[in-house]
Amino acid sequence: MKPIDVITRVVTRAVTDPAANLRVRADMSGVTVTVATWPAQQQALRALMLQGWDVTTRTRSGPYPLKVRGWSVRHLQHRRAALALAQERLSGVHATTAHLAIQAASRHLGEVPESTSAQLTSHALLAVERHLRWPQLLADICGLRRESEEPHVANLLATIKTAEGEVLALCLEHQHVAERAVAVYLRCLRHSGLSTGTAEQTALAEALLYHQALQRQPPAAAGSHLTLMNANEPARTLPAGAA
Numbered sequence: 001m002k003p004i005d006v007i008t009r010v011v012t013r014a015v016t017d018p019a020a021n022l023r024v025r026a027d028m029s030g031v032t033v034t035v036a037t038w039p040a041q042q043q044a045l046r047a048l049m050l051q052g053w054d055v056t057t058r059t060r061s062g063p064y065p066l067k068v069r070g071w072s073v074r075h076l077q078h079r080r081a082a083l084a085l086a087q088e089r090l091s092g093v094h095a096t097t098a099h100l101a102i103q104a105a106s107r108h109l110g111e112v113p114e115s116t117s118a119q120l121t122s123h124a125l126l127a128v129e130r131h132l133r134w135p136q137l138l139a140d141i142c143g144l145r146r147e148s149e150e151p152h153v154a155n156l157l158a159t160i161k162t163a164e165g166e167v168l169a170l171c172l173e174h175q176h177v178a179e180r181a182v183a184v185y186l187r188c189l190r191h192s193g194l195s196t197g198t199a200e201q202t203a204l205a206e207a208l209l210y211h212q213a214l215q216r217q218p219p220a221a222a223g224s225h226l227t228l229m230n231a232n233e234p235a236r237t238l239p240a241g242a243a
Contacts, residue, residue, distance in 0.1 A: 001143035004031050007048065007068055010140045014047030015040045021063075030069040038064055051141055052076040052160070071148055076156045083163035086134055090170040094177045098207035101128050101178035102185050102200050109189075121182050128178045135171050138164055173214060181207035 008024045011033050015022055020040035024033050033048075035041050041057065041064035048055045054072035058065055104127035105120045115123075129135045146161070148154045184206045188199035 001145075003068075003144060006141060006144040007031050007033065007053075010047050010051060011044040013136065013140060015043045017043065030067055033066040033068065034063045035066075036063050040064070041066060047140075049075045050079060050082065050137070052079045052157075071146075071153050071157070073153060073156065076153065076160060080156065080160050080163060083160065083167055086167050087163070087170065090132070090134075090167065090174065094174060094211045095204065095208055097128055097131070097174045098177050098181035098204050099200075100131055101125070101181050102203055104128075105182045105185060106196065106200070117183070117186050120186060121179060124182045125175055125178055128175060129171075132171050132174060134167050138168055138171075173211070176214065177207050177211045180210045 004024060004026045011022060011024065015035065017035075017037050017040040019037050021036040022033070022040065022044075023035075024031060026032075033044055035044060044066055045055055045057060048066065048068060049072075052071055052075045054069045054075065056067045056069070101124040105124040108120055108123045109115055112119075141164075146157045148157060181203045185199050185203035188194040188202050189196070192199075194202065
């Protein structure tokens with residue numbers, strides 16, 4: 001995938017200002033992103049910097065251009081630090097994720113009582129993905145060959161790719177836990193006749209037990225239908241344990 005395609009994907013998702021009039025074009029010196037408003041420029045700037053790009057701006061009366069010229073060591077170091085923080089944060093909050101998934105499914109069930117289990121699960125997993133943030137941030141960069149002739153930058157990129165794989169593995173683990181929580185919650189409601197409160201407590205407890213079982217799986221364990229995608233590597237499966 002060409003850099004301009006990935007840059008377009010990143011800024012299109014990041015810019016929420018309806019008056020942005022977003023335009024992206026390639027030229028001899030890099031890629032230029034142009035927007036019509038200052039808030040949109042700041043949204044695009046933050047998103048591009050988080051991915052590690054070297055971005056320069058011009059502050060003037062619109063339009064507001066951004067020039068993407070390659071990798072920035074400072075921004076790559078920031079991405080590496082952000083990934084390390086994400087790993088730390090994601091390592092111990094599976095109960096929060098399970099609770100969020102149950103609440104999302106419960107709200108959707110209240111709004112659309114005829115929803116199927118698959119629809120409720122999909123709705124809950126989407127809420128979890130938005131909460132985790134990193135699945136979308138990693139998907140934005142997927143498909144781009146990230147490399148550099150400068151050894152220091154190349155080493156930074158390699159470290160970042162490894163950290164991204166570890167963060168994505170944690171995100172998929174959270175999604176497994178969320179899926180189990182919703183499945184148990186719906187089973188308790190629809191087939192066991194339990195109250196909503198009891199169903200929530202039971203689902204949360206079983207989801208956390210399921211997470212503990214995942215933690216005991218050996219690294220080479222197989223059986224997951226989910227995969228980890230690295231921009232420069234083939235897909236590999238994530239051990240998920242018994243469903």
